[in-house]
Amino acid sequence: MLAGAAAPIGAAWLTRAALDNLAAGGTSTLVWIVVFLAALGMVVAFVPQAEEYLRTEVARRSGLRATDRLYQAVSAFTGLRRFEDPHFIDRVRLADQGTAAPAQIVGRVVTGGRAALTLTGFMISLAVLSPPMVAVVLAAAVPTLVAELFLSRRRASMLWKIGPAERRAFFYSHLLTNSQAAKESRLYGTGAFLRGRMLAERRTADAAHRRTDRRELFTQGGLALMGALVAGGGLVAVVLGSKGGTLTPGDLSLFIVAVAGVQNALTTLITDIAYAHQQLLAFDHHCAVMRAGPDAPVAEASHPAPPLRKGIEFRDVWFRYRDDHPWVVRGVDLHIPHGTSMALVGRNGAGKSTLVKLLCRFYEPTRGTIYWDGVDIRTIDPERLRDRIAAVFQDFMQYDLTAAENIALGDLTALDDPFRIEDAAMNAGIHRTLTRLPRGYDTLLSTLFVDEAGEESDPEMGVVLSGGQWQRLALARALIRTGRDLVILDEPCAGLDAEAEYEVHAQLRRRRAGGTSLLISHRLGTVRDADEIVVLERGEVVERGDHRDLMALNGTYAGLFRLQAENYHLDDVRPGAGIQ
Numbered sequence: 001m002l003a004g005a006a007a008p009i010g011a012a013w014l015t016r017a018a019l020d021n022l023a024a025g026g027t028s029t030l031v032w033i034v035v036f037l038a039a040l041g042m043v044v045a046f047v048p049q050a051e052e053y054l055r056t057e058v059a060r061r062s063g064l065r066a067t068d069r070l071y072q073a074v075s076a077f078t079g080l081r082r083f084e085d086p087h088f089i090d091r092v093r094l095a096d097q098g099t100a101a102p103a104q105i106v107g108r109v110v111t112g113g114r115a116a117l118t119l120t121g122f123m124i125s126l127a128v129l130s131p132p133m134v135a136v137v138l139a140a141a142v143p144t145l146v147a148e149l150f151l152s153r154r155r156a157s158m159l160w161k162i163g164p165a166e167r168r169a170f171f172y173s174h175l176l177t178n179s180q181a182a183k184e185s186r187l188y189g190t191g192a193f194l195r196g197r198m199l200a201e202r203r204t205a206d207a208a209h210r211r212t213d214r215r216e217l218f219t220q221g222g223l224a225l226m227g228a229l230v231a232g233g234g235l236v237a238v239v240l241g242s243k244g245g246t247l248t249p250g251d252l253s254l255f256i257v258a259v260a261g262v263q264n265a266l267t268t269l270i271t272d273i274a275y276a277h278q279q280l281l282a283f284d285h286h287c288a289v290m291r292a293g294p295d296a297p298v299a300e301a302s303h304p305a306p307p308l309r310k311g312i313e314f315r316d317v318w319f320r321y322r323d324d325h326p327w328v329v330r331g332v333d334l335h336i337p338h339g340t341s342m343a344l345v346g347r348n349g350a351g352k353s354t355l356v357k358l359l360c361r362f363y364e365p366t367r368g369t370i371y372w373d374g375v376d377i378r379t380i381d382p383e384r385l386r387d388r389i390a391a392v393f394q395d396f397m398q399y400d401l402t403a404a405e406n407i408a409l410g411d412l413t414a415l416d417d418p419f420r421i422e423d424a425a426m427n428a429g430i431h432r433t434l435t436r437l438p439r440g441y442d443t444l445l446s447t448l449f450v451d452e453a454g455e456e457s458d459p460e461m462g463v464v465l466s467g468g469q470w471q472r473l474a475l476a477r478a479l480i481r482t483g484r485d486l487v488i489l490d491e492p493c494a495g496l497d498a499e500a501e502y503e504v505h506a507q508l509r510r511r512r513a514g515g516t517s518l519l520i521s522h523r524l525g526t527v528r529d530a531d532e533i534v535v536l537e538r539g540e541v542v543e544r545g546d547h548r549d550l551m552a553l554n555g556t557y558a559g560l561f562r563l564q565a566e567n568y569h570l571d572d573v574r575p576g577a578g579i580q
């Protein structure tokens with residue numbers, strides 16, 4: 001930076017000395033002056049390369065560090081609320097873009113610092129020749145600085161405002177390239193519709209960018225014209241004033257270079273300040289995510305989750321997803337004694353999965369309390385609580401990783417333990433399928449990536465599983481978490497064929513024996529042997545008991561059970577009865 005800053009000033013003074021020397025008839029020192037000028041030329045040639053290398057290295061290091069810190073903060077949010085808040089998602093996106101800000105700011109400090117040094121050097125040079133000119137040029141720079149700072153603030157706020165439009169444009173572009181969505185968009189012919197929506201969002205965002213660009217064009221263009229006017233006027237004034245012959249040719253050359261140098265340096269400095277200011281504003285999103293703090297209230301004393309000995313209790317639990325949303329859980333009282341199995345049944349939207357999410361502390365009950373062995377779960381460290389739970393969710397993940405990794409993600413301690421992985425796969429009834437894959441458990445379950453060997457031409461590289469096979473894999477991911485106190489199964493068999501469902505349920509029943517479990521299923525045949533069946537309706541418990549009690553009660557459960565059973569007429573079930 002120092003070398004880059006000093007070089008142009010040195011060059012201007014050396015040029016002046018060379019011109020004056022020439023005017024004086026050219027002495028032997030002229031050669032030395034020219035040699036110095038040539039050496040300076042070499043410095044000027046090399047400095048930008050070195051600076052570019054160092055700048056990108058700073059960008060790499062600071063970007064990595066900022067990204068690491070950002071995603072550490074994001075992973076530290078224990079609940080799900082923040083991930084469902086569109087403003088917060090926008091903030092994280094901008095914060096992610098803002099990870100480049102520290103390097104940009106450093107870059108601008110370097111170029112701005114160099115400009116400041118050059119500016120000082122040229123101003124001293126200018127002051128020697130025409131002190132009033134220094135004052136005029138500096139005064140002309142003040143409006144530029146104010147305007148640039150104003151513009152950078154406007155640009156930062158524009159970027160925040162167009163966040164939703166950019167998010168929606170990304171959503172539509174994702175739909176247009178995602179294989180799952182491609183199926184429906186081709187079938188229903190929605191491609192043009194989705195593309196139109198994507199372009200409309202892009203146009204909205206582009207229009208905002210254009211307005212800001214135009215404002216910048218007029219403001220910066222006007223100010224640049226004013227700067228040129230000041231420089232031109234100053235030059236004319238100095239030349240007119242020097243008619244008496246006070247200026248040498250060298251002085252005149254230095255004056256011209258110094259005025260241009262001051263103006264250039266000032267413009268660079270001001271642009272750097274404004275850009276660094278804008279980057280700081282962008283980095284504010286990063287800081288906001290870092291400062292966001294815990295997304296669920298943290299109890300003063302965070303208990304380790306005790307091993308489950310007595311059971312789990314919901315006491316008058318109420319919940320709604322947002323204050324302006326209707327209640328989803330209304331005054332639920334439940335007791336799941338240790339070593340028993342409970343089944344939650346009810347119509348779609350009754351609140352079954354929500355109860356499970358509350359138990360996992362993804363959300364806090366709006367009212368009421370959930371106890372884990374008598375301890376309010378709000379006072380338990382969420383990580384420790386979840387460590388005691390094995391769960392498979394209705395909306396399980398399909399990771400674009402190998403089959404083994406897809407299972408081991410349930411318990412990372414099993415990542416290098418093929419026996420545990422295979423055991424879990426056997427329990428979930430997917431072992432045989434996985435061994436038949438081109439690379440067995442090491443087969444990549446994705447068409448998105450190729451493995452590191454880069455064998456792109458191998459058609460067996462990435463394999464796509466069927467829906468039911470994915471479901472069994474998700475089950476294996478839960479089952480690898482052996483020795484957990486509570487097993488939660490939210491529709492674990494929805495996509496399984498009849499045979500697989502039978503096998504998996506027999507396996508789960510064996511596994512559940514003696515353990516505590518919570519099962520959600522719409523297939524009532526699979527819940528009939530639960531110790532207690534709880535029927536939810538619009539967030540309220542309306543029936544509870546075992547299968548016999550509920551059938552005798554002849555209420556909602558009995559009605560739903562009979563409805564399902566009606567689909568299996570005895571005539572059809574009798575061996576030998578074929579399709580007529």
Ligand SMILES: Nc1ncnc2c1ncn2[C@@H]1O[C@H](COP(=O)(O)OP(=O)(O)OP(=O)(O)O)[C@@H](O)[C@H]1O
Binds near residue numbers: 084347349
């Ligand atoms: N993240 C969310 N934000 C806002 N509302 C939600 C959210 N998740 C669920 N809901 C609402 O909560 C209600 C209960 O949903 P929940 O998933 O608990 O029902 P469920 O009984 O598991 O239904 P299903 O049998 O269809 O799986 C639904 O009306 C749903 O719209």
